[in-house]
Amino acid sequence: MSEPKADDQRPKLEIDKVSKAYGDFLALRECDFSVARNEIVSIVGPSGCGKTTLLWSMSGLHGVSGGEIRLDGVPITKPHRDIGLVFQESNLLPWRNLRGNILFPYEITGETPDHDWIAHLLERVGLKGFEDAMPGALSGGMQQRASIVRALSQHPSVLLMDEPFGALDSFTREDMNRLVEEIWLESKTTIVFITHSIEEAVFLSDRVVVLSGRPGSVAAIHDIDLPRPRTDEVMASRQVFDLMNAIKGGIAGARTKAAE
Ligand SMILES: Nc1ncnc2c1ncn2[C@@H]1O[C@H](COP(=O)(O)OP(=O)(O)O)[C@@H](O)[C@H]1O
Numbered sequence: 001m002s003e004p005k006a007d008d009q010r011p012k013l014e015i016d017k018v019s020k021a022y023g024d025f026l027a028l029r030e031c032d033f034s035v036a037r038n039e040i041v042s043i044v045g046p047s048g049c050g051k052t053t054l055l056w057s058m059s060g061l062h063g064v065s066g067g068e069i070r071l072d073g074v075p076i077t078k079p080h081r082d083i084g085l086v087f088q089e090s091n092l093l094p095w096r097n098l099r100g101n102i103l104f105p106y107e108i109t110g111e112t113p114d115h116d117w118i119a120h121l122l123e124r125v126g127l128k129g130f131e132d133a134m135p136g137a138l139s140g141g142m143q144q145r146a147s148i149v150r151a152l153s154q155h156p157s158v159l160l161m162d163e164p165f166g167a168l169d170s171f172t173r174e175d176m177n178r179l180v181e182e183i184w185l186e187s188k189t190t191i192v193f194i195t196h197s198i199e200e201a202v203f204l205s206d207r208v209v210v211l212s213g214r215p216g217s218v219a220a221i222h223d224i225d226l227p228r229p230r231t232d233e234v235m236a237s238r239q240v241f242d243l244m245n246a247i248k249g250g251i252a253g254a255r256t257k258a259a260e
Pocket residue numbers: 022025027045046047048049050051052053054
């Protein structure tokens with residue numbers, strides 16, 4: 001095996017004292033953390049604390065008001081083909097079938113799709129055979145799986161997910177969490193995952209970043225030092241119970257502080 005390159009030691013993403021204002025309203029204040037190559041980091045925090053704002057900044061969909069976000073050491077200033085995005089709503093075009101939705105980004109860029117990879121991804125997420133289906137005919141879980149395929153189809157090295165399974169029932173959500181873990185174990189993408197669910201954050205993450213409420217800033221960072229894959233047995237352990245309570249306590253503290 002070859003030695004890792006010096007580059008591999010550098011964080012994949014650096015969120016360097018990032019502030020973001022919407023006019024006079026400060027949504028984020030000096031958020032500071034980094035995400036290592038191949039790491040899964042979840043961001044949790046009270047509603048309205050700026051999680052989506054931070055993810056949009058990381059994706060280059062909007063700029064920041066202060067600080068900088070770097071991908072492989074280079075500032076992110078606009079959407080980047082190396083960054084895949086999955087939103088809470090699947091954002092599939094209702095008038096196009098699944099194949100048409102997945103190929104849509106390629107029609108815009110004029111790039112040639114990697115059909116073998118897309119076929120592999122569709123099979124991987126259990127959507128093989130549904131290429132001709134219209135989004136409206138699919139369940140919410142299937143629609144989100146399709147948007148994961150769309151996001152991964154361009155081989156991004158970073159996947160940003162904003163409460164992707166928030167609208168799903170808890171059984172489907174557990175299935176989807178396992179799917180994300182499996183895809184990550186296979187592809188070793190770097191993942192930043194926003195969620196309301198502390199259990200989901202603990203299940204998926206190497207670290208969990210807790211944001212305090214308005215303006216959002218980093219209140220705590222928890223290491224999730226659990227073996228993978230995270231079996232039911234691992235998730236039922238005392239260690240997970242303690243971790244979840246510590247994170248819950250941190251969010252409650254952040255909420256109280258925001259209300260003061
Ligand atoms: N485009 C916008 N213009 C003005 N305020 C916004 C805009 N987007 C979000 N906000 C405000 O910024 C704060 C953070 O929003 P958001 O990032 O969506 O929080 P979260 O995802 O944590 O719920 C909220 O108070 C929200 O109302």
